Amino acid sequence: MLQNHLQLTCKLMSDHRQPTPAESLIAAQGGRITRTRVAVLDVLLAADQSLTHDEIAAALAAQGIKHDRVTLYRTLDWLVDVGVAHKMAGDDRARRFGVAASGPHEHAHFHCDRCGKVVCLEGLQPAVAVNLPGGYQLDRAELVLHGACPSCGKDV
């Protein structure tokens, strides 16, 4: 993986350009630098909220990047697998994706019930050292806050 990184750096230097954050992230996971992966990661990194598969596809299309629906699904799954992105189920049946925070992705999400947006609240760690009934083994906790986001709340 370090080797990959070095080789990427090498290749890029011969191209006379710097690796983008997205490219570095992908190389660090031992994955190949492909058009789709870089573009998807760029979109996710630029977004301040979780995006559905559909929204990402629209963003790619807007950039003129040709891609297949299936490829996007597989790219997103790969990003989740290697831990770069995280996947979460919303109230609608569409899954949403976002770049994972550093460390174990135990952070809270805020779901706006009016516009449907989902944003990550990084500095918000739920204190779940609660009284879990006997026998249950806790791996991780997921906290979803529902309400109105700033842009929706001000219109009320």
Add this chain to the structure above:
Amino acid sequence: MLQNHLQLTCKLMSDHRQPTPAESLIAAQGGRITRTRVAVLDVLLAADQSLTHDEIAAALAAQGIKHDRVTLYRTLDWLVDVGVAHKMAGDDRARRFGVAASGPHEHAHFHCDRCGKVVCLEGLQPAVAVNLPGGYQLDRAELVLHGACPSCGKDV
């Protein structure tokens, strides 16, 4: 709604039988007492975990109750609308339904990552009086704990 309840009681007395909890619950919401609603509610009341649409359909079929897939969807939606049941999105794309706890349904769920079961943890209220960024209006909090349930955890 009180009138509804009285009329139901009246009707049932003439039938020489008591209203079941499910029938009372439905009547209390001003809804008609139908085969499907009573059966669905019975299933939900008897279950100690959230059920998918599919599982409920199987339970109804096991009781020999004929029903349409669409009817079940609409029945479940109605139960959620009137506040008797609650709906939650799992990691798979299937929604799960359960009877709502008394009071505002602010209770935690436990999701077993091995068998996929979802159980309600009634006495578990997350302390979410946390530092929400400015502008956000909090309506309700949803806490989902992930890990292994007693029956899965003991096999490890």
Add this chain to the structure above:
DNA sequence: GCGCAAATGCTACTATGTTGCAAAACCATC
């Protein structure tokens, strides 16, 4: 029982996600 509104059942449709396989792209090596 009678009539009306609510609920059901049917068909068809949309949206989301998956599988298998051949073609193309990536990149390590020469």
Add this chain to the structure above:
DNA sequence: GATGGTTTTGCAACATAGTAGCATTTGCGC
């Protein structure tokens, strides 16, 4: 730069979850 093996992509077909419209049935107030 060309080459070759492996990964990734694109395509087509399929699978699952949920929705819409409308005619028929059913609960229930009278």
